[in-house]
Amino acid sequence: MQLNQALDILKDEGYKYTEKREDILVFFNEQDGYRTASDLLNHLSQKYNGISYDTIYRNLHLFNELNILEQTELDGEKHFRLSCGHHEHHHHFICKSCGKTKAIEACPMNELNLNFNGYFIENHKFEIYGLCPSCH
Amino acid sequence: MQLNQALDILKDEGYKYTEKREDILVFFNEQDGYRTASDLLNHLSQKYNGISYDTIYRNLHLFNELNILEQTELDGEKHFRLSCGHHEHHHHFICKSCGKTKAIEACPMNELNLNFNGYFIENHKFEIYGLCPSCH
DNA sequence: TTTACAAATCGTAATCGTTACGATATACTC
DNA sequence: GAGTATATCGTAACGATTACGATTTGTAAA
Numbered sequence: 001m002q003l004n005q006a007l008d009i010l011k012d013e014g015y016k017y018t019e020k021r022e023d024i025l026v027f028f029n030e031q032d033g034y035r036t037a038s039d040l041l042n043h044l045s046q047k048y049n050g051i052s053y054d055t056i057y058r059n060l061h062l063f064n065e066l067n068i069l070e071q072t073e074l075d076g077e078k079h080f081r082l083s084c085g086h087h088e089h090h091h092h093f094i095c096k097s098c099g100k101t102k103a104i105e106a107c108p109m110n111e112l113n114l115n116f117n118g119y120f121i122e123n124h125k126f127e128i129y130g131l132c133p134s135c136h
Numbered sequence: 137m138q139l140n141q142a143l144d145i146l147k148d149e150g151y152k153y154t155e156k157r158e159d160i161l162v163f164f165n166e167q168d169g170y171r172t173a174s175d176l177l178n179h180l181s182q183k184y185n186g187i188s189y190d191t192i193y194r195n196l197h198l199f200n201e202l203n204i205l206e207q208t209e210l211d212g213e214k215h216f217r218l219s220c221g222h223h224e225h226h227h228h229f230i231c232k233s234c235g236k237t238k239a240i241e242a243c244p245m246n247e248l249n250l251n252f253n254g255y256f257i258e259n260h261k262f263e264i265y266g267l268c269p270s271c272h
Numbered sequence: 273t274t275t276a277c278a279a280a281t282c283g284t285a286a287t288c289g290t291t292a293c294g295a296t297a298t299a300c301t302c
Numbered sequence: 303g304a305g306t307a308t309a310t311c312g313t314a315a316c317g318a319t320t321a322c323g324a325t326t327t328g329t330a331a332a
Contacts, residue, residue, distance in 0.1 A: 016308060038289080112244060129257075152278090153329095
């Protein structure tokens with residue numbers, strides 16, 4: 001997802017433009033990988049001394065609601081990244097060192113022969129963890 | 137895994153037998169699904185008034201180290217279940233209502249055609265969430 | 273069966289990520 | 303420029319987990 005797209009979504013949905021919001025999106029746009037709330041707080045604290053946790057988490061949740069960010073839970077901590085708008089449904093390899101990701105095109109729910117008669121399937125999680133070529 | 141096997145592992149590894157440890161294993165043996173530390177604490181508190189968090193978490197981690205329990209993270213909370221000793225490698229469907237599981241025999245790492253040249257793969261997670269037939 | 277000691281537990285406080293909220297400041301509309 | 307809903311700040315509270323000194327207990331050797 002591009003920065004402009006994300007800002008347009010905010011505007012279209014009637015949310016206010018603030019410099020902090022733009023900076024949050026710029027941050028994720030530069031990162032290309034999963035980042036935590038405290039990663040973001042540390043980054044923004046350089047520019048905005050005394051920025052509140054409330055601001056960080058409120059915007060992360062908002063952006064997640066608006067499908068601007070994707071969220072996953074990793075080592076007991078929520079991680080966020082810019083939504084990969086171009087894939088309808090996909091999974092990720094995640095580098096445990098730098099957080100960068102590689103999209104996995106295939107989905108096990110389609111490829112595997114699963115028998116869940118009588119079950120109600122809500123969702124699923126498939127992630128591969130390791131080191132990307134740069135970190136290896 | 138059977139209760140006796142688990143107790144034997146403890147004995148063989150030189151850990152002491154305590155009634156609390158047996159009760160923890162009995163608890164998981166009866167549950168057949170993922171349970172949290174506080175599920176266990178609530179259960180044991182009936183019999184042992186004032187049981188310590190230290191006891192709960194220390195034993196959960198010990199049993200996990202000894203492969204007596206399996207662990208997964210679900211909704212930001214660690215969940216534990218008796219290890220399914222009979223499957224060499226497997227994944228689970230997990231009922232979001234009662235925590236009971238259904239083993240998934242196939243593994244996407246084998247079935248999917250994945251290209252990770254240059255990457256170092258450490259591990260992976262594949263879980264399906266929903267409602268089991270009883271809860272549906 | 274007593275003794276000795278390492279291991280296990282208790283009681284409680286600290287930590288960490290996250291959430292919550294009243295007070296204040298700010299973006300946007302008219 | 304004024305009014306208002308929204309965003310932010312500052313800070314406290316929360317829930318899960320970890321930590322630790324003091325005490326108790328299981329086990330094995332005397």
